[in-house]
Amino acid sequence: MAGSPPSGTATYRRWRADTAARQPDHRSPGHRRQALRLEPANAERALTLCLRSPAEAPLLLEKALRERASTLFVERLGHYASRLGVALPRLSLSSARTRWGSCSLRSGIRLNWRLIHFPLPVIDYVAVHELAHLREMNHSARFWSIVAQVYPDYPNARKALQLGATHCPHW
Template sequence: MPWQAELPFFSVKPPAADETPRTIALGDRIVPYVLRRARRRTIGLSIDHRGLRVGAPSRASLREVESLILRHGEWVVQKLDEWRSRRRPEPLAIVDGVRLPLLGSPLEVRLAVGANRAVWSAQPALTLCLRDPADAARVLEKTLRERARELFLERLRHYAAQLGVALPPLALSAARTRWGSCSLKSGIRLNWRLIHFPLHVIDYVVAHELAHLREMNHSPRFWSIVGQLYPDYKAVRDELKTLAAQCPQF
């Protein structure tokens, strides 16, 4: 039975009578999916925020359906992980005493009255002096961006020296689904929210983007360069996918 890749669905529709929830084992994962039988000629797989959905002709057997899913199991797992990483947690209210991660460790944020500025202390803790409590999120982001730029430049210098390249220009981004990018023209962009993650995760992203100065692709040669800069990159790459789903938003 031929298969057909489909674009993800973006609108939530009420369950149809011919939709059946099922599960299938893909490697060591049990993956739920919804099987929808309809008047169609091919079996199609689609993945969106609801998970895996399979459209199949009424005459297709379950064996044919699951055989196709198994053949494309690696693709299914990869796309499910990508969707999981896009899910954004509920916005974090920046109130007195709130905690959020800084370099993987809890950071307590205190609010005080004063000119809009931030004061770091050793715990670590951060006091935001505010004219208006409504400015808390804006002042916090500005403060964390400054800390991120300082640290990212330090790590770029470290790994650029290892790679034997000049320090590229750095810009901070707030992209929803990308942690970094590299351009031979404009340099490297790193997502400022990486500052929430442990240093070894930041180092992996920095090494990854710097490696693109040698190879602007994801070929075996590219990953070899990443491995020279950061040998344990495979484990950290998987860790980053998990952390992405937990990254605070405010």
């Protein structure tokens, strides 16, 4: 099926419109808002957006997903920062088209908000990868050894990231 994730990535988060219903807009008498309910394909928490018009759906969806991403990424970075013995760095979200993350001693870690579409093991791999740069700012054998100490299954997660990248929404 075109556009479906590769086999073996059943937890890939594909957001889809499930229901649409009209609800009164209590902030603007006489106007109605459309409620769009989005549920991940893997039955995790649903997301409901209240829309004035369908045209604002992409912007509101991105905003809601960015908020979820920020919360989840801070949690995962905190979990692994302590295991790596590094301080929790400042997190920024990016919309980069070619990078999933970056790390700078000066500005902290930037993670692509679109990682929210991936399973948790892939998000964890990217978090560990970027945190490992706080100890080794290159991709040497020593760097990969640090990653492997904390996340031994990183080769499989790295492969899943590469495979899933072709199916990740880029709107």
